[in-house]
């Protein structure tokens with residue numbers, strides 16, 4: 162058979178199908194294969210009919226129709242299926258051919274797989290693909306990383322199918338070696354969890370604190386989507402609040418309040434623990450989903466504890482402004498933390514991440530796309546080695562403008578018994594981060610008291626450690642000062 166296809170794609174679930182149609186629409190010939198082979202014929206005779214798409218009934222056939230170097234993209238479930246497929250692909254590929262994983266794979270798996278595939282003479286890319294079904298079809302945000310030599314061959318296809326900014330910049334660029342692309346996608350998802358939780362807390366306060374109806378909240382989110390909060394997630398929230406069920410009642414009120422999760426938020430938090438980076442907002446967002454899932458226990462507990470009157474006193478319009486400010490300031494903290502995490506990961510794993518470039522990749526096509534990311538890009542243009550987003554002049558000013566509202570909203574929600582874990586942890590982080598002094602001196606004393614873990618002194622150079630015999634009973638032997 163003629164080797165005429167520019168790329169092969171394996172996995173005909175909705176993301177895979179839509180990516181194929183997107184690629185074909187941009188002028189590429191795409192070969193496709195699916196483990197359940199009948200899906201191939203269904204697709205070729207259905208959505209793929211009359212297009213430059215070659216349906217293949219085996220992996221061998223797929224390999225035979227691809228131009229050299231072959232590019233094969235896997236759109237299958239993360240985990241073992243990816244490893245299994247790599248094993249099937251390796252024997253039918255030649256040296257220099259490229260395997261791409263477009264699923265939400267754990268970055269450590271991608272680091273391992275890149276090394277493994279390279280050891281077999283082939284090249285590997287693990288790429289983040291964001292934007293859901295619609296993004297895959299119309300223009301996703303793409304975050305490729307892996308074997309640098311593969312990028313040259315994959316770039317024309319990826320940048321053609323990616324979302325474009327108004328000036329034509331594609332929301333896709335090379336992220337870095339090994340697992341860098343999947344790490345950045347994982348962080349994207351963590352931030353996505355944070356953004357969603359913040360919106361849910363704003364909704365909670367408006368619903369219970371301000372007794373607003375979904376229609377009224379729809380209006381608020383619509384207005385917010387015209388200003389500095391303009392983003393895909395605010396936009397869809399406005400849409401969701403306006404949606405009516407078949408009986409004409411707001412659909413949102415009929416949806417059970419237990420959240421699911423597929424694991425990328427959890428991975429982000431695990432990685433932050435490994436690297437010692439406080440991404441407190443994303444962590445609270447993940448735990449909030451866990452608390453929401455304890456529905457039966459919550460219903461039971463609600464019978465045992467009184468709840469305060471949730472109504473916020475005073476002017477409703479003013480509160481809406483304050484909630485918007487609190488959300489905006491918290492969002493700045495969340496992205497500050499997310500960028501701190503990527504910085505630490507880059508150092509740890511040896512990636513040369515382009516932080517402004519990442520903001521640009523996320524600016525369009527993906528779930529967290531927003532005008533806000535344009536400001537992050539500008540911050541890194543101003544100072545490419547910016548160590549903390551919060552210290553950039555734009556964000557510094559923005560937080561100072563919002564801080565009064567933020568304190569008011571968090572403290573009132575707490576008094577009124579409305580849980581605001583993301584808004585409040587963001588404020589706690591802000592207060593800790595801007596504090597030259599924290600009570601960790603006492604903590605070090607406690608550690609030294611019970612475990613002889615030693616402490617540094619304010620009146621001696623850093624790096625000198627001391628132990629005190631606090632009770633007169635302990636000896637002078639210290640236990641060492643290593644820190645994980």
Ligand code: 6PG
Nearest residue numbers: 291292293350422423424425528
């Ligand atoms: C995206 C999304 C996507 C993710 C879903 C579900 O960027 O398009 O992040 O990759 O799989 O949002 O995530 P949860 O089920 O964990 O909410």
